[in-house]
Amino acid sequence: MKFDFIGLPIFDESLSVLIAKEALPPSVISCVNAWSFYCYYKQTRFQQVVQNSFNLPDGISIVWGSYLTDRQHLKRITGIDVLYFFLEHAKESAIQRIMFLGSSEKVLFKIKEKATLSFPDLMFIFVSPPFKDEFNQN
Numbered sequence: 001m002k003f004d005f006i007g008l009p010i011f012d013e014s015l016s017v018l019i020a021k022e023a024l025p026p027s028v029i030s031c032v033n034a035w036s037f038y039c040y041y042k043q044t045r046f047q048q049v050v051q052n053s054f055n056l057p058d059g060i061s062i063v064w065g066s067y068l069t070d071r072q073h074l075k076r077i078t079g080i081d082v083l084y085f086f087l088e089h090a091k092e093s094a095i096q097r098i099m100f101l102g103s104s105e106k107v108l109f110k111i112k113e114k115a116t117l118s119f120p121d122l123m124f125i126f127v128s129p130p131f132k133d134e135f136n137q138n
Contacts, residue, residue: 008032008040010055010066015077015085031079033059056082087119099125 004010010032030036030053037059039046056077057063066072090098098115100108108126115124 008037008050008055010057010062010074014075015056015082029054029056029082031056031058031077031082032062034061035059037062087115087122090122091119095122097123097125099127101127101129103128 030050032040032050032055036046036050040050041047057066057074058076058078060076063074063076066074087098089095100111103111105128108128112124112126115122
């Protein structure tokens with residue numbers, strides 16, 4: 001179920017239920033916490049992305065806030081929950097390659113160590129492009 005939390009659409013179901021209902025995962029999954037909620041109200045481009053993505057209640061402040069404002073009982077779904085859900089899904093399906101894009105080389109190395117140990121049958125690709133304030137089509 002999707003509900004409106006102070007203008008931000010939040011999904012309130014388990015990942016497996018969401019994926020089953022939507023048939024395919026969206027191109028963007030957003031784990032909403034207090035910082036991303038702040039960015040949502042301050043950045044128009046971020047608002048456009050978030051309006052068309054699965055927004056999951058990651059931060060405990062979102063879980064508590066939804067209860068205080070709308071009496072909604074949300075279950076916190078963290079980014080690591082999402083990661084392991086999709087890695088398990090990939091392992092059980094025909095997906096064989098997973099790409100991690102972004103973050104620092106150090107963080108990607110830690111992910112690589114754990115992912116290759118936990119999911120040896122999957123092939124992982126890790127890319128850490130340089131940070132840019134603005135991106136163009138190229």
